[in-house]
Amino acid sequence: VISTKKEWNVTANLPVAFKVKMTDNVLEPTNYSLIEYGQTGRGARRLVIVDSAVFFGREKAIKSYFDFHNIETKIVPIDMSEDKKNLEHLLYILEIMENFGILRRSEPLICIGGGVLLDMCGLAANLYRRGVPHIKVPTTLLAIVDASVGVKTSINHFCRRNRLGSYYPPVAAYLDRTFLDTLPKEEIVSAMGEIFKMAVIKNAKLFELLETDAAELMQQNFLLDGPAESVISESINDMIVELAPNLWETDLERIVDFGHSFSPMLEMKSLEDSTVPSLSHGEAVSIDVVFSSCLAHHRGLIPKSELERIVDLSFVMQLPTYHPYFTNYLLLWESLIDTTRHRDGKQNLPIPAVSIGNSIFLNDIKLEDVKETIKLYVQMTGKKQK
């Protein structure tokens, strides 16, 4: 008989699974991580997109690795920085993929670089033929503890940070600390922002570990075996615990958004404003953490002693705490409004409560709160700054 059905409910489940693995020396031929996924053997090929800064000095190692495994490889170095995280560069990556003729399933795109490169390559992998697999190899500390774990892809657009993007998981992320040996100090500092955030909002144990070891870790570029591994492992563990049940952000109350409430717009703005210091992502996050912690104290959520520990640790971690934008209530308010729109009309502001490592969400912040918090913020950070 002929169908007379007029309504259908289409339901499906997209299963997602990917591996995050700490493994040093991924470019050693005896380390099989990079070829764990995809075709090997006769005819096997890989497209490798690598940050120019990382490529320099490792050109031979990358080539040798794939030669050793008899895999034909096209290696493309790309200059990357936050201001290149745009449509033009996304299209350039897509064109490289088109020219390579990458297969839909069996030739995972290998992406070696910092967060900017990983975010953009993830979006390119998502869009090309509606999705090809990709592997992330973060080469900065920030990317190791942050970009490698999530599934967010993006570019900046309409002068807004990450305005266009998607959720698109890699097949695997391999975390290799040996890339950090040549990492500039400011990049370490930037990563410390995210680690600091996680410690304050969720992990008192990590906070204490940092109080003890952060100074030495900074000096050693995270190459110190015991504590560096512990800090990375704790940070990633927290990220996975928070992100895995909420990969597509169906829940807009996310504690990992701590430090990202006032900062996104201010970070972007600082890059175009020559009258104030430019903020890296980690710097912007850490200042937001301090400011939000001041807000927590202003609202009576944490005692002064906890706020002081937070500010003190930020100094030990060589994180900036003061920035003129965070004393401008109009700017801060505008940022919060934009963030609220991003959280579907709710503030959902994660904020420490009771003590370090614990949090609640606020939805009733008024302009007056911001103004009052600025006074406390200047008092807590302004002197130390000068």
Add this chain to the structure above:
Amino acid sequence: VISTKKEWNVTANLPVAFKVKMTDNVLEPTNYSLIEYGQTGRGARRLVIVDSAVFFGREKAIKSYFDFHNIETKIVPIDMSEDKKNLEHLLYILEIMENFGILRRSEPLICIGGGVLLDMCGLAANLYRRGVPHIKVPTTLLAIVDASVGVKTSINHFCRRNRLGSYYPPVAAYLDRTFLDTLPKEEIVSAMGEIFKMAVIKNAKLFELLETDAAELMQQNFLLDGPAESVISESINDMIVELAPNLWETDLERIVDFGHSFSPMLEMKSLEDSTVPSLSHGEAVSIDVVFSSCLAHHRGLIPKSELERIVDLSFVMQLPTYHPYFTNYLLLWESLIDTTRHRDGKQNLPIPAVSIGNSIFLNDIKLEDVKETIKLYVQMTGKKQK
């Protein structure tokens, strides 16, 4: 104790659910379909993107609908056609969304138009802030039976059809046949290509229904109540049965790819080549269906009598069967190679077998098969053409 974990397996499931509903007169205020999802009441807003061709004459109806429901609405008509399915127009749609300041969850983008508009708006909805909800209202027969059911979004790029895109489900698709009353005949013909495809490869019952009623349906622009509803219901039912378990195309053996093996590249190419007739999507599909059916007979998979029924029905449905590109073995072979790349290195060619409504997949088609099939194809269609 401090974590020493070094490997994590992140697993998650993205649940997807959306409704496909045949409901006439969606613009009647008493039809609540269009506001079934999203915020209503005070402050409720909607952004409506509508094909200019549909907008013309319905401007008032669209405005009145939302006024009646006290929803503040921005209605943006956009000129749409296959050659505008590009990056430039995608960015234009994104800019409209940015200027509207669409919320992340509670203001579903309402997209009213044909497949091109729905594919592009779907991609824009996917990319804006990593995804806002959208509702599809297909206004062409092709979009009703095809684009409305799937979750594919796309734009053409690198001179390739749908080269960039994603899988992104709408929250709902509402199918309203009353949009068809002003639809040009060639649009009906184009849709017949996909319906014809489904009948040949999967649904013998639908095939027989078309043998009986297609001529009259064509004359009435599918407004004939009984048979038109049955044909649409059967087609959509088949699509959902095939697509729902494979929304993300993890399985690359897809019978809905029938008619899309040789045609994609040829359709694109025909638009830029003034020496041959341009092919609409449905036309390209139906010619591919006939050609592939000839291939099936050449390979001994279906008897001549079934092939003749297929060719005969294509004439009744006013579908073109002959095109010079389908006699050029080099072009056909190049198309098949490109399709094979899209199917991760396998031909996975769905083809009728035994009888109409049944199929198998082939992976061993040689250039010689294509050459031999051309002879049969010319014999079956060439005479009738002239």
